[in-house]
Amino acid sequence: MTLRLSDLIDDRPTDGAFRVNRAIFTDPGVFDAEIRRLFEGGWVFLGIESQAAGPHDFFTTFAGRVPVLVQRDGEGTLRAFVNTCPHKGARLAQVRQGNARLHVCPYHSWTFDSAGRNKAIKWQKAGCYAEAFDRDDHGLKPLPQFANYRGFLFGSVAGEVTPLGEYLGEATKLLDLVADQSEDGLELVPGQVTFTYEANWKLQLENCSDAYHFTSAHPSYIRVLERRQKEMSGDVVASVWENSDYWKEEAEGVGGGSYSFANGHVLNWGVFGITPAIPLYERAGELAERHGEGKRDWMFNMRNVTIFPNLQIAENASSQLRVIRPIAPGLTEMRTWCIAPKGESAGARRQRIRQYEDFFNPTGMATPDDTVSYENCQIGFAGTVEPWLQGYARGMTASVAGGNRFSDRIDLQPERSVLADSQLCDETLYHAYYRAWAARMAGEFEA
Amino acid sequence: MELTQSQAEQLLYREALLIDTGRFADWLELFTPDVEFWMPAWRDETTTTQDPDRELSLIYYKGRRNLEDRVMRLTSGLSTASTPLPRAVHQVTNVMVTAQDGEGADVSAAFTCHRFDVRMNRADCFFGRYEYRLVRAGQDWKIARKKIILLNDTIPTVVDINAI
Ligand code: FES
Ligand SMILES: [Fe+2]
Numbered sequence: 001m002t003l004r005l006s007d008l009i010d011d012r013p014t015d016g017a018f019r020v021n022r023a024i025f026t027d028p029g030v031f032d033a034e035i036r037r038l039f040e041g042g043w044v045f046l047g048i049e050s051q052a053a054g055p056h057d058f059f060t061t062f063a064g065r066v067p068v069l070v071q072r073d074g075e076g077t078l079r080a081f082v083n084t085c086p087h088k089g090a091r092l093a094q095v096r097q098g099n100a101r102l103h104v105c106p107y108h109s110w111t112f113d114s115a116g117r118n119k120a121i122k123w124q125k126a127g128c129y130a131e132a133f134d135r136d137d138h139g140l141k142p143l144p145q146f147a148n149y150r151g152f153l154f155g156s157v158a159g160e161v162t163p164l165g166e167y168l169g170e171a172t173k174l175l176d177l178v179a180d181q182s183e184d185g186l187e188l189v190p191g192q193v194t195f196t197y198e199a200n201w202k203l204q205l206e207n208c209s210d211a212y213h214f215t216s217a218h219p220s221y222i223r224v225l226e227r228r229q230k231e232m233s234g235d236v237v238a239s240v241w242e243n244s245d246y247w248k249e250e251a252e253g254v255g256g257g258s259y260s261f262a263n264g265h266v267l268n269w270g271v272f273g274i275t276p277a278i279p280l281y282e283r284a285g286e287l288a289e290r291h292g293e294g295k296r297d298w299m300f301n302m303r304n305v306t307i308f309p310n311l312q313i314a315e316n317a318s319s320q321l322r323v324i325r326p327i328a329p330g331l332t333e334m335r336t337w338c339i340a341p342k343g344e345s346a347g348a349r350r351q352r353i354r355q356y357e358d359f360f361n362p363t364g365m366a367t368p369d370d371t372v373s374y375e376n377c378q379i380g381f382a383g384t385v386e387p388w389l390q391g392y393a394r395g396m397t398a399s400v401a402g403g404n405r406f407s408d409r410i411d412l413q414p415e416r417s418v419l420a421d422s423q424l425c426d427e428t429l430y431h432a433y434y435r436a437w438a439a440r441m442a443g444e445f446e447a
Numbered sequence: 448m449e450l451t452q453s454q455a456e457q458l459l460y461r462e463a464l465l466i467d468t469g470r471f472a473d474w475l476e477l478f479t480p481d482v483e484f485w486m487p488a489w490r491d492e493t494t495t496t497q498d499p500d501r502e503l504s505l506i507y508y509k510g511r512r513n514l515e516d517r518v519m520r521l522t523s524g525l526s527t528a529s530t531p532l533p534r535a536v537h538q539v540t541n542v543m544v545t546a547q548d549g550e551g552a553d554v555s556a557a558f559t560c561h562r563f564d565v566r567m568n569r570a571d572c573f574f575g576r577y578e579y580r581l582v583r584a585g586q587d588w589k590i591a592r593k594k595i596i597l598l599n600d601t602i603p604t605v606v607d608i609n610a611i
Pocket of ligand 1: 085086087088089090105106107108109110
């Protein structure tokens with residue numbers, strides 16, 4: 001690639017300038033490098049522990065292009081393997097989740113136990129194998145790195161990576177806000193929803209952190225909320241936004257803001273009160289007792305977390321866990337779940353699910369207006385007459401080093417922060433994405 | 448009076464025609480006020496979710512009022528994803544009355560819906576099965592329950608109520 005990094009990311013803090021070149025969303029060479037350096041060159045999110053809760057449970061996913069099998073053995077140890085047979089490479093586990101003491105490869109019946117050991121090579125004695133074959137390990141190849149942070153499972157195709165805890169850094173506290181909502185941990189509500197959109201994966205990365213689009217892209221959803229608010233009938237789906245001013249243009253004062261962290265992790269957030277519209281309400285007292293009011297209040301705040309590059313947890317209209325899977329420069333697959341604290345009451349769970357479907361599903365009333373906008377961007381990115389985009393400039397004079405009085409409440413120490421009213425809509429939090437991106441991609445470019 | 452095969456077919460065909468021709472107000476009239484409108488998600492490769500209160504659905508509403516919201520959004524001009532509306536045509540086949548009782552009847556059917564997204568110049572096809580509960584309302588039959596089992600559930604960007 002003959003491009004220079006500065007041709008793609010124009011980052012000049014002293015000039016108050018930050019611009020991104022459209023090419024990073026469309027260029028096949030950039031995409032290929034992203035897969036190698038970001039998705040196969042470091043930690044990516046694989047799944048949550050409850051997806052393989054019992055002995056011999058497993059689930060499958062991808063780390064970049066690499067098919068991955070996360071498998072629990074009979075003793076309870078969880079491991080991640082490359083989901084491919086050492087014989088001739090066939091994908092071993094075919095389904096997204098299941099339970100298997102043994103995986104028998106459907107092609108020539110090589111067999112592996114739930115710890116990844118080869119248990120049988122069909123007709124081995126009669127196979128006239130040479131010693132060279134016997135010297136090979138015929139078991140499943142472990143994913144070079146695999147680690148568990150409080151039930152969030154990460155893996156890396158590259159072996160040489162910083163330990164997971166270091167990679168996540170202060171962002172672990174954002175995962176704690178999810179994990180600590182129940183003493184029993186979290187679970188994915190049964191029913192997975194997968195969708196694709198014809199645009200670059202980074203549009204999803206950014207949109208999760210984009211407070212600016214809400215009233216522009218979702219006026220139809222807002223109108224539905226207003227209709228429901230007037231009615232307050234038991235027939236309609238209750239919404240958490242009903243009790244919040246966060247999305248209203250005329251709201252005044254600090255409504256939220258953004259935090260950015262090392263390695264490209266970010267949070268944008270808004271103040272939500274402790275209201276019955278939030279399914280967690282039934283535990284408000286108990287959570288304050290156990291974790292203190294500061295942390296409890298943060299659990300109730302609207303929070304959109306990105307763990308770079310592929311995990312997002314959005315707790316706003318409901319609670320969503322999303323995994324971003326880039327397929328091509330202009331094609332992305334999203335695997336999404338409703339994530340919930342274990343053991344919540346039947347009523348709270350129902351409310352969470354109803355709120356989720358309405359807002360988050362690609363068959364709902366909000367997400368399609370996002371993803372269609374991504375597709376409009378992808379088409380517009382071909383307009384390279386002016387390659388530089390101007391969408392990284394809001395908040396430039398509001399961004400400060402370190403945290404603020406809100407992050408102090410949970411001893412959260414971001415690299416940078418912005419305190420915002422409803423109209424500021426910080427865009428500097430994207431800088432964290434692209435600085436991490438630039439640091440990891442630097443080797444691809446000419447100096 | 449029992450639901451005849453022809454009445455079942457006519458109702459389902461009319462429903463499809465009303466959606467395909469954008470007559471959403473008339474479409475809403477086909478439902479009872481307390482209708483259950485349900486498109487389950489898939490739990491795994493072989494089973495859909497079964498309990499909408501404990502498992503996720505692609506769409507779940509109890510009450511026509513919620514469908515009115517969906518129609519409002521779809522036709523409001525305020526939703527990028529719905530403006531312009533994609534063109535769609537449903538084929539409803541394999542209509543069978545599977546049960547009858549004093550109040551109504553159960554009907555099952557198969558569907559394909561071809562959708563052309565004019566915005567992206569892209570055609571998609573969605574297919575699956577319908578399970579209806581129909582109840583008598585005077586001379587007419589109304590839909591008290593509609594379950595849509597969408598078989599190809601990797602959603603290409605968006606699927607709204609007009610394409611299922
Ligand atoms: S590819 Fe698996 S046994 Fe041959
Ligand atoms: Fe959005």
